[in-house]
Amino acid sequence: MKEMIRVEKLNKSFGDLHVLKDIDLTVNESDVMCLVGASGSGKSTLLRCLNFLEIKDNGKVIFEGKQIEPKKDNLNEVRQQVGMVFQHFNLFPHKTVLENVIEAPMMVKKIEKKQAIEEGKELLDKVGLGDKYDVYPAKLSGGQKQRVAIARALAMKPKIMLFDEPTSALDPELVGEVLETMKKLAKEGMTMIVVTHEMGFAKEVADYTVYMHDGRIVERGPSNELFDNPKEQRTKDFLSKVL
Amino acid sequence: MIVGGVFSIEIFFSELIRTYPFFLEAAWLTLRITLAAVLLGTVIGVVVALIKLSGPVLKVFADIYITIIRGTPLIVQIFVLYFGFSQVIQLSPFWSASLALAVHNSAYIAEIFRGAIQSIDKGQMEAGRSLGMTSSLTMRRIIMPQAMRRAVPPLGNQFIIALKDSSLAAFVAIGELFRTAQGIAAGTFNTMETYLIVALYYLVLVMVFTWIVNRIEHRLSVSER
Numbered sequence: 001m002k003e004m005i006r007v008e009k010l011n012k013s014f015g016d017l018h019v020l021k022d023i024d025l026t027v028n029e030s031d032v033m034c035l036v037g038a039s040g041s042g043k044s045t046l047l048r049c050l051n052f053l054e055i056k057d058n059g060k061v062i063f064e065g066k067q068i069e070p071k072k073d074n075l076n077e078v079r080q081q082v083g084m085v086f087q088h089f090n091l092f093p094h095k096t097v098l099e100n101v102i103e104a105p106m107m108v109k110k111i112e113k114k115q116a117i118e119e120g121k122e123l124l125d126k127v128g129l130g131d132k133y134d135v136y137p138a139k140l141s142g143g144q145k146q147r148v149a150i151a152r153a154l155a156m157k158p159k160i161m162l163f164d165e166p167t168s169a170l171d172p173e174l175v176g177e178v179l180e181t182m183k184k185l186a187k188e189g190m191t192m193i194v195v196t197h198e199m200g201f202a203k204e205v206a207d208y209t210v211y212m213h214d215g216r217i218v219e220r221g222p223s224n225e226l227f228d229n230p231k232e233q234r235t236k237d238f239l240s241k242v243l
Numbered sequence: 244m245i246v247g248g249v250f251s252i253e254i255f256f257s258e259l260i261r262t263y264p265f266f267l268e269a270a271w272l273t274l275r276i277t278l279a280a281v282l283l284g285t286v287i288g289v290v291v292a293l294i295k296l297s298g299p300v301l302k303v304f305a306d307i308y309i310t311i312i313r314g315t316p317l318i319v320q321i322f323v324l325y326f327g328f329s330q331v332i333q334l335s336p337f338w339s340a341s342l343a344l345a346v347h348n349s350a351y352i353a354e355i356f357r358g359a360i361q362s363i364d365k366g367q368m369e370a371g372r373s374l375g376m377t378s379s380l381t382m383r384r385i386i387m388p389q390a391m392r393r394a395v396p397p398l399g400n401q402f403i404i405a406l407k408d409s410s411l412a413a414f415v416a417i418g419e420l421f422r423t424a425q426g427i428a429a430g431t432f433n434t435m436e437t438y439l440i441v442a443l444y445y446l447v448l449v450m451v452f453t454w455i456v457n458r459i460e461h462r463l464s465v466s467e468r
Contacts, residue, residue, distance in 0.1 A: 053369055080375030090370035094388050094466050104374035107384060136466040156374055 002029040003065065004160055004191045005050060010059035012045055019045045021215040023059070027160070030189045034202035034223065037212035038238065043195040046212070047162050050193065051082040064159070080108060083153030087165040089145040091137040097124065097148050098133040101155045109156070116155075123151040127181050143174030147181050154185075161185065163194040179205075199242055203227045211235045255436040262427055262440065269423035270444050276337065276419060277406045280344035284405070285398070287345065288352025295357055305353070312350035318411050320347055325415045340412035348405050355401060359394040360386060392463045399456030403449050410445075420444055 005027045012020040019042045027033050035043040048054040050061065052068070052075045061068050068078055092100050101120040105111040111119075124130055127147040137145055146166055153161060163182065167175045179201050186192055186205050196202060202209050203223050210220040211232075219226060219235045227243075230236045295305035312320075325339035334342065363386050371381030413422035424441035428434045 051373055053373065076372075076375045076377055079373055082373075084373040086366060086370065086373075088364075088366055090364070090366035092367065092370070092385055092389075094392070096466075103384065104371075104376060107380060108375045138466060153374070 003027075004029045004031070004063075005193075006060075006062040007046075007050070008060040008062070010046070010049060010061065011057045012042075012049060012054060013057055019215050020049070020056075023217060025210070025217070027191060027193060029191055031208060032186045032190075032192045032194070032206045034206040034209045035193065035195045035212060036197070036199065036202055036209060036238075036242075037218075041212040042215040043212050044164050047084075047164050047193060047195050050162060051079050051084055053084075076108075080104075080156050081159045083156060083158035083161040085146065085149050085153055085161065085163045085166050087168050089137075089142075089149045089169075091145055091148055091152070093137050096134050096136055097129065097140070100137070100148055101152045104152070105155050120151070120155055123154050124148070126184075127151045128177070141174055142170045143177045146170065146178045150178075150181055150185070160191040160193070163192065163196070165195050165197065167196070167198055197242070199227070199239075211238060213238070250435045250439075254433050255439060258427075258431070258433055258436050259440050259443075262437075265423050265427065266420065266440065266444055269418055269420045270448065272337075272417065273406070273409050273419040274448065276341050276344065276409045276412055276417070277402070279341040280348060280409065281402050281405055283341070283345035284348035284352050287349035289356055291349060291353035292356035292360065295353065296360060309350045309353060312346060317343065317347045317408055318414060321411060321415055336412070336415045336417045339415055340409070340417055344405060344409060344412070347408070348401060351401050351404075352398065355394050355397045356390065359390040359397075362393055363389050395456065395460050395463060399453065399460075402456070403452055406448060406452060407445060 003026060005025075007023055007025040010020055010023040010025075011018070023042075023046060025046075035046065037043050045054055049056050052061075052070055055070050063078060063082070068075075092103065095103065098117065098120050101123060102113070102116040105116045105119070106113060121130070121133060124133060127150055129144060129147055129151070132140065132144065132148075137148065140148065150161075150166075166182070167178050170178065175198065179198060182192070182194070182201070183205050194202070194206065206223045208220060209223040209226045211218050211226065211230075211234075213234055219230060219232045226235065227239065230239055291305050291308060294301045295309075296302075321340055321343040324334060324343045325336065328334065367385050367389070368378070368381055371385045372378065376384070409419060410421035412419050413425065416422070418426075420441050424437050428437040431437065
């Protein structure tokens, strides 16, 4: 199995606050990995270190076998291959749905407008928004916004997708449509790392689940095992609270 | 009808009709000074705002610029440019006034843009960066278009102030609206009527400005409707 992303002894602090402590993590191609844990456990920070929205203090981030150093490597090129979906969507409000999707392919990859539109529409059709091309984000529901955000990230044809609590800002009745879209993506073989509070999704879709507490990885394993048969006491405590 | 011997409505209207060729020409000059000042001031203002946001080192220079320009009166700046610099470079009265007005407004406009840029959610920059866009590309394509929209109402306000402040150009002998009014009042002794007439010209100009700004605001709000 081909290794997609590996993290070794990663540390990150915000001032005096030590947020990530000696994190080791490997994700192989086509793996779906969920990061779970309480708020403040460092899940989101870890995710953001993977596409260098946060810069690690020390440790290694290795992408497709190549160690990435923020000072030497062109992070923009790395980020083109690492898609990200945010909790609060972060769609561009002054652009239509289709314009949101074609912006980066056109401006970064210099893809011709005609082709970008064609591919953009295809992606929007895929996430079930074929009737919303020319609508502005303000007109969409939260679930629709997040699906546009997924399409926007996919438009760069990333090798891996990072999801930072993609359903946490949604009304309960809109969570399903976003999870459904992500499930479809997982089935197609997309490599995904998902920070989530949706334990059902983690158990059902994720190949592996990682439980984090206080900046450390407490336990990791195939999702079934971690949920049905946790070994660490802290994992048991956490799962008993959320399940 | 004479009210207290100060104001006559008949004189007001007869003067309004008699003086309109002078005032229309003067209004056109006022408008040119204002437009030159506003366009140039906006360009300088955007640059100063971007410098101020670019980092702690350059920010100092932007802060010094804003402090000095905003901390001194426009009339002093006009005099410095027209009389003070006359040894070095002889600027025409029009450009002395326009340039002074531009520089003066640029300090306020810089702060308007800085505020507008900073008011854009930082998730927008992150979204751009996460797609592989550089920070300058994200600034240009994502942040600035949104910031511009937010800047329109305070900018409109600033432009109205600039239009009225252009009356200070009268003091370097430019025949704009206020100077024209002074001349006519001194010649006819119809002081009250003449200054009320010129007030009316300013009022109409400001109302037209306001209408234009409202139209622009409405046009730009497409994505929120």
